[in-house]
Amino acid sequence: MNWTPVLDDDATTVSGRLLAALRRDIDEGVLMPGTRLPPHRDLAHRLGVGIGTVTSVYGEAARQGLLTATVGRGSFVAETMSKPGGGDGPIELSRNLPPLTFSQRRFGPTLAKLSKRSDLAQFIDYAPPAGHEAHRRSAANWLRRVSGLSDARPDRLLITTGGQQAMALTFDILCRPGDMIMTEAATYFGVRSIAQEGGYRTAGLAMDDQGLLPEALDRAAAAGARVLYTLPTLQNPTGRIMGSERRAEIAAIARKHGVWIVEDDLYSAFAIGNAPPPLAAYAPERCFYINGTSKALAPGLRTGFLILPDNDHLDRALRRIRAHVYAPSAMGALIGSQWMEDGTADEIVGEIQAEVLARGQIAAERLGSALSPPADPRCPHLWLPMPELEAERFAARAMRAGVEVTPPSAPLIDPSSISGVRLCLGMATDRAQLGVALDRVVAALDAGRTEVAATVI
Numbered sequence: 158m159n160w161t162p163v164l165d166d167d168a169t170t171v172s173g174r175l176l177a178a179l180r181r182d183i184d185e186g187v188l189m190p191g192t193r194l195p196p197h198r199d200l201a202h203r204l205g206v207g208i209g210t211v212t213s214v215y216g217e218a219a220r221q222g223l224l225t226a227t228v229g230r231g232s233f234v235a236e237t238m239s240k241p242g243g244g245d246g247p248i249e250l251s252r253n254l255p256p257l258t259f260s261q262r263r264f265g266p267t268l269a270k271l272s273k274r275s276d277l278a279q280f281i282d283y284a285p286p287a288g289h290e291a292h293r294r295s296a297a298n299w300l301r302r303v304s305g306l307s308d309a310r311p312d313r314l315l316i317t318t319g320g321q322q323a324m325a326l327t328f329d330i331l332c333r334p335g336d337m338i339m340t341e342a343a344t345y346f347g348v349r350s351i352a353q354e355g356g357y358r359t360a361g362l363a364m365d366d367q368g369l370l371p372e373a374l375d376r377a378a379a380a381g382a383r384v385l386y387t388l389p390t391l392q393n394p395t396g397r398i399m400g401s402e403r404r405a406e407i408a409a410i411a412r413k414h415g416v417w418i419v420e421d422d423l424y425s426a427f428a429i430g431n432a433p434p435p436l437a438a439y440a441p442e443r444c445f446y447i448n449g450t451s452k453a454l455a456p457g458l459r460t461g462f463l464i465l466p467d468n469d470h471l472d473r474a475l476r477r478i479r480a481h482v483y484a485p486s487a488m489g490a491l492i493g494s495q496w497m498e499d500g501t502a503d504e505i506v507g508e509i510q511a512e513v514l515a516r517g518q519i520a521a522e523r524l525g526s527a528l529s530p531p532a533d534p535r536c537p538h539l540w541l542p543m544p545e546l547e548a549e550r551f552a553a554r555a556m557r558a559g560v561e562v563t564p565p566s567a568p569l570i571d572p573s574s575i576s577g578v579r580l581c582l583g584m585a586t587d588r589a590q591l592g593v594a595l596d597r598v599v600a601a602l603d604a605g606r607t608e609v610a611a612t613v614i
């Protein structure tokens with residue numbers, strides 16, 4: 158094949174740049190598995206580099222499992238790259254991660270860039286328990302852009318080990334064992350794990366196409382519940398967005414009953430320009446606001462953001478951080494804040510959005526009316542409403558056909574009020590693999606309809 162790679166400027170050596178280009182082109186499908194690479198001499202000639210450079214890069218790529226080499230035949234792109242969701246296992250539509258290739262591509266060059274920073278050494282020390290001030294400032298600025306939280310205050314923002322730790326920390330402050338956490342009737346599974354470990358009870362509140370219903374909150378709060386966990390933007394799993402009036406109503410009800418709002422805004426970056434400001438803008442004095450880099454950039458950074466409603470709660474959170482981990486790791490926030498400051502974060506978000514949009518269109522074409530369309534077509538998770546038992550049977554059929562979907566019971570707090578199946582678009586290795594998975598999903602849905610028809614005699 159006539160592969161002539163484009164060598165980016167970021168890596169330090171020619172070999173580094175060639176290896177990075179090879180990895181990038183494999184990741185992006187420019188070089189498909191099984192493709193024969195140009196002979197060493199040809200590529201060296203085309204790039205104007207020594208043949209030894211190409212030989213050493215091919216050798217290193219083979220050691221890393223990117224290539225296979227057969228004497229006399231040449232070098233080939235490996236057939237079995239162990240990509241998430243790839244290989245022989247089921248195609249993964251179960252976990253809600255962004256397509257990782259866009260941040261992966263920046264990772265190496267960013268590390269090279271960071272290695273040249275004159276202030277790098279300080280990050281090897283403990284960070285302050287709240288996180289480095291510069292990172293808190295970058296995060297607050299970024300939140301203004303991606304979530305519309307125009308008064309995001311760095312002095313009230315803590316860097317956490319992901320959104321999940323921000324949630325656990327908040328519930329630890331607000332709840333005692335036996336206390337009730339109100340949630341949407343179907344919600345993010347992570348709140349169930351926290352409730353289980355902390356001995357908290359959960360109450361699933363009824364929803365409509367804007368998410369949480371104000372009257373359900375009013376009723377549960379009147380009965381004594383004091384903590385609400387909610388996802389107003391691209392609700393997980395349903396993909397709904399709460400409108401502005403509804404947000405104001407929820408804030409007013411929370412105020413009336415003295416309810417603390419724990420707002421999970423991790424998906425706001427997928428609805429930029431299409432969602433009202435967070436609830437934290439409507440009730441800043443009652444809101445624990447959570448966001449982070451896991452969905453918009455890269456989950457491996459393990460960097461979350463928690464904005465506290467007042468200094469008293471900020472101190473309580475800091476005491477817990479000191480007791481649990483002393484301080485967050487500076488490394489994830491260092492990379493995240495570098496990206497936020499130099500424009501890379503905006504680029505990655507734009508690329509992820511465009512990819513998810515294209516994937517969502519493929520899904521909408523295949524699934525038609527089985528799909529409850531998300532409030533923004535860039536939503537990375539899709540919701541297929543169906544009765545609970547049917548959902549379990551469908552998930553089992555899909556798994557037999559080689560597609561893993563989120564276990565239907567995982568998000569359900571009140572199965573009598575809502576049930577269905579969540580499909581996540583980010584983990585398929587590419588659009589073609591997603592298409593294959595969705596064809597199988599459609600077949601599994603059709604088989605369900607036939608099964609029902611066959612049992613009605």
Ligand SMILES: Cc1ncc(COP(=O)(O)O)c(C=O)c1O
Nearest residue numbers: 319320321345393421423449451
């Ligand atoms: C709604 C929601 N909140 C929080 C999290 C946890 O985020 P993190 O990976 O940053 O801990 C997730 C991850 O799936 C999520 O979907």
